[in-house]
Amino acid sequence: MLKMRKRKEKAGGHYTVKSRTATIIIYTILTIGAVIVLLPLLWLFVTSLKSQSDLATNTWGLPKEWVFSNYIKAWTGSQIPKYMINSIRATVLSIIITVVLVTPVSYVLARFKFRGKGMLYFFFIAGMMIPIHSTVIPIYTMVGKLDAYNNLEVLSMIYGAFRIPISIFILEGFMSSIPKEMEECALIDGCKITGIFFKIILPLSKDGIITIAILTVLSSWNELLVSMLLISDPSKKTLPIGLMGFITEYNSEYTQLAAGIMIAMIPTIIFYAAAQEKIEKGMIAGAIKG
Amino acid sequence: MKITRKMRGLILLFILPALIIYLVWVIYPIIQAVFMSTLKWETLNTTKFVGLDNYKSVFSNQLFIKSLKNSIIFMVATTVIQIILGFIYGYLVYLQPKGYRIYKVLFFIPTVLPSVAVGFIWCYIYSPGMGVLKPIMEAMGLGQHYMSPLASPALALMAVIVAQIWNQVGIQIILFNSGFMNISNEVIEGARLDGATGFRMLWSMIIPLSWDVVKMVIILQTIGALRAFDLIYVMTGGGPNHSTEVLPVHLFVNAFKEFNMGNANVIAVVILILAMMITVVMRKVMERDSLY
Numbered sequence: 001m002l003k004m005r006k007r008k009e010k011a012g013g014h015y016t017v018k019s020r021t022a023t024i025i026i027y028t029i030l031t032i033g034a035v036i037v038l039l040p041l042l043w044l045f046v047t048s049l050k051s052q053s054d055l056a057t058n059t060w061g062l063p064k065e066w067v068f069s070n071y072i073k074a075w076t077g078s079q080i081p082k083y084m085i086n087s088i089r090a091t092v093l094s095i096i097i098t099v100v101l102v103t104p105v106s107y108v109l110a111r112f113k114f115r116g117k118g119m120l121y122f123f124f125i126a127g128m129m130i131p132i133h134s135t136v137i138p139i140y141t142m143v144g145k146l147d148a149y150n151n152l153e154v155l156s157m158i159y160g161a162f163r164i165p166i167s168i169f170i171l172e173g174f175m176s177s178i179p180k181e182m183e184e185c186a187l188i189d190g191c192k193i194t195g196i197f198f199k200i201i202l203p204l205s206k207d208g209i210i211t212i213a214i215l216t217v218l219s220s221w222n223e224l225l226v227s228m229l230l231i232s233d234p235s236k237k238t239l240p241i242g243l244m245g246f247i248t249e250y251n252s253e254y255t256q257l258a259a260g261i262m263i264a265m266i267p268t269i270i271f272y273a274a275a276q277e278k279i280e281k282g283m284i285a286g287a288i289k290g
Numbered sequence: 291m292k293i294t295r296k297m298r299g300l301i302l303l304f305i306l307p308a309l310i311i312y313l314v315w316v317i318y319p320i321i322q323a324v325f326m327s328t329l330k331w332e333t334l335n336t337t338k339f340v341g342l343d344n345y346k347s348v349f350s351n352q353l354f355i356k357s358l359k360n361s362i363i364f365m366v367a368t369t370v371i372q373i374i375l376g377f378i379y380g381y382l383v384y385l386q387p388k389g390y391r392i393y394k395v396l397f398f399i400p401t402v403l404p405s406v407a408v409g410f411i412w413c414y415i416y417s418p419g420m421g422v423l424k425p426i427m428e429a430m431g432l433g434q435h436y437m438s439p440l441a442s443p444a445l446a447l448m449a450v451i452v453a454q455i456w457n458q459v460g461i462q463i464i465l466f467n468s469g470f471m472n473i474s475n476e477v478i479e480g481a482r483l484d485g486a487t488g489f490r491m492l493w494s495m496i497i498p499l500s501w502d503v504v505k506m507v508i509i510l511q512t513i514g515a516l517r518a519f520d521l522i523y524v525m526t527g528g529g530p531n532h533s534t535e536v537l538p539v540h541l542f543v544n545a546f547k548e549f550n551m552g553n554a555n556v557i558a559v560v561i562l563i564l565a566m567m568i569t570v571v572m573r574k575v576m577e578r579d580s581l582y
Contacts (some may be wrong), residue, residue, distance in 0.1 A: 015386050016482075026382050033379055034396050036456070040411045041399070043422065049491045101311055104304035107365070112291050112301065127316050129566050133538045134558040135547050138322035161315035164308055183291070188305075193300055222404045224520040225538075229546070243406040244524065254414070261407045272402045275394055279402075283461065284468045 070259035078249070080236060080263055083242030090156050090227070090238055091220045095213045097160030102167040108199050109168065111183070112173035121172070127165035130234055131226065134145035140229050150233040158230075159220045167212040174208030175201060202227065211282040214275055221268065239264055320562065327555035339483045340552070348556040356532055357540035357557075360447060364536050365515040367451045368458070368469070372511055373504070375455070376462025381496070382468040383463065394467065398460035405457070409524030412453035416440050440526055443533040450522050450534050457521060462507055468504030470496060513565050536563050 017023055047055060050063040050068055075081060109121050139158060148154040178201065186196050202209075224240040231237055237245070243264050250256045272279065293301055327344055329337040348354050353554055379397060382461065383390050398407065415421045415440040424436045439445035473496065481495045519538040522528070528535035537557060545554035 013541050017385060023387065026385065026387055029378070030382055030387070030393050034393060037396050037400055040415060041454070044411055044414075066377070067401050072347040083384050098310075099429050101308040107299055108304045112293055114301075122314065124308075129513075129562075129569055130316060130320050130512075130540075131561055133517055133519060133541060134323055134562040135316065135319035136541075137554055137558060138319035138326065140545075141322075142319065145468075157311065158315055159312045164312045164316070168308070170483070170549060193297060197304075214363060218402070223522070224405060224541070227545065240520070242373075243404065243410075247406070257410065263409055265403055265407050268402045268404065269399065272399065273395075276398075279398075280464055280468070283464060 027060050031270070044258050045262060047255060048262045050255050052253065052255055060216075067255070070255050071263065072265055074256055074260040078246050078260060079228060079237070079242055080260055082235060082240075082266065083237050083239045084264075086152060086236055086242075087221055087239040090152050090159065091217055093156035094163065094220045095152060095216045096160035097157055098163045098167055098216050099209055100165060101160065102171055102207065103202065103205070104197070106168050106171035106175050106205075107197055110172045111201075121168075124165055124168045127162075128169065130165075132162050136225060136229060139226070143230055150231050152231075152234045152238075154234055155227060155230055155238075156220075158226060159216070159223065163216050163219065166215065170212055170215075171205065171208045174205050174211075207281075210278055214279055214282045216282065217271065218279070291419055291552055293456060323555045323562070325560045326551060327559050328552075329555075331549075332553045337552075338536075342430050344552040344556045348560075349554050353532055353535070354540065354557070357535045357537050358560075360517060360532075360534065361536040363447060364451060364454075364518065366446075368454050368515045369508065369511045371451075371455055372459045372462045373508060375459050376507065377504075379459075379463045379465025381470060383467050390392075394464070396461045400457050401460035403435070403457070405520035406524050408453060409521055412449075413438075413440060413525055414545070434507075441530055443531045446526055446530055446533045450525055453525060454515075454518060458473065460512075462511065465507050465510075466500070466503060469500045469507075472503075473499045504511045509569060512568055512572065516561065516565055537564075 017026065048061060049066045049068070050070075051065070051067045054067075105124070109117065141148060143151075143154060146154070152220050172187075182200050182204075183196055186200055191199070222240055223238070227238045228241050228244075231241065234242075234245070243261065246260050247257060250260065309437065328341055330340045330341060330344065331337050343373075383394050383397075416423050418424055418436050418438055421438070429437055439449035455573075477499070478491075478495065481491060517538055517544070518536065522534055522536060522539055526534045528539040539562065541554050541557040541561065544557060546549045
């Protein structure tokens, strides 16, 4: 019994299926799934290393020769590097905007009592139900009036705005669980609210902030619709729209296309590999809380 | 903490930036959309208030009905299949066979890829020239007149659904897996000591205990499917012959290809109301408390 207590794993902590047949079935199903997931990607990778003629004659085999020039051509001959930089700018900016806007509000909602607090909270949270697609037309018109088309900063602000509901939802939860004693001590020591906010609350909410940052990356990096509508200047395009243009441009040169797409996918895969556990936690926080 | 007079200004400072940005870019646009749905554009710059006329014309429009139907099929198909697959794989990974971590990471990779990439990959798979689907069909004796399913009005929606499921199911797998892991160890051990194993464990313990998670995943997935735009747009643009034109795509086409703003905003409002309705209705319908 003591040994079981020492294990920190949650339920399902160790593999308990006894029957060999069951195990074989389980692995089969899992492997089939893995194959279905990987095959399209592997195949894209293989295609990207072939020459056009190799592709035509030897469509599904391994490349006869590994042609790296596809990658070089795709990188230098297209705007993909520029698109990536734009995407990075927009994403980073939207994270900053979201975090700066949301942390103070979440703090107030989590820690203070005042009339109308429930309503305010609900007002923010209800925004989670508003699909951004329903607002694109007015947003398009508004941005036009501000003469702010092709403006990555405005795009980032829009992304940030739509992250507000769910970010407050998550962060308020995090902040509510910070022990009140810490604040009370600080108050007694003569600390003012801003002091408490910066010195106590923010550091303790680091996990929550990372979570909302990651969720913002996931939603902004691959965002297509709004960026497509608001940005037409090729030098400002973000990766998703840029990729679309790239595909039309290199229409039948599949090997080039494959290389270009692989390049576009690499940042996401690296980001995912690095942040994978945090991403998982973030998604759960976003979905299951409450 | 209670707010004292002195604190008021500061508290306001903490709240206002978020509130203002939220009001300007989220709330105001949605109100605008509702308002604009009651207008008819006589010329590019003048509008006339026509009340619910736009609604009448949209609802009697065949294309709108078709896009509504497409959306429903899309939502139901993706949700049902993703929930089932997500549950199964989430559970298998939860059992933690050797190497389960690798499987977990793998399954989520399609979800982080840009939809343009996913769209391209699947268009390619379906293509008659280089795609793998054709030889598979030929091997099954069905490859006679192979045409990319994306070009056939009858099959295009299904083809897109498959791509969408490939892209998104990782989310369900992870969510279910976490849901299972959240079931307290003691309850499981207790059941095990009582003799519950394998199927019995699954049926009488895990399923009822993860009902909350299932509810949440279904709602999230359904609303997500309602809003699906990126992948579909990239793969088919709504064609062929409007067969993959789900509501968001229909909105896009109306607004930015046909410049029919009044109608487009009606569709926008419809999407909004559907999203709200689904959330509310599904919450109520699934109000059964978890059975413990």
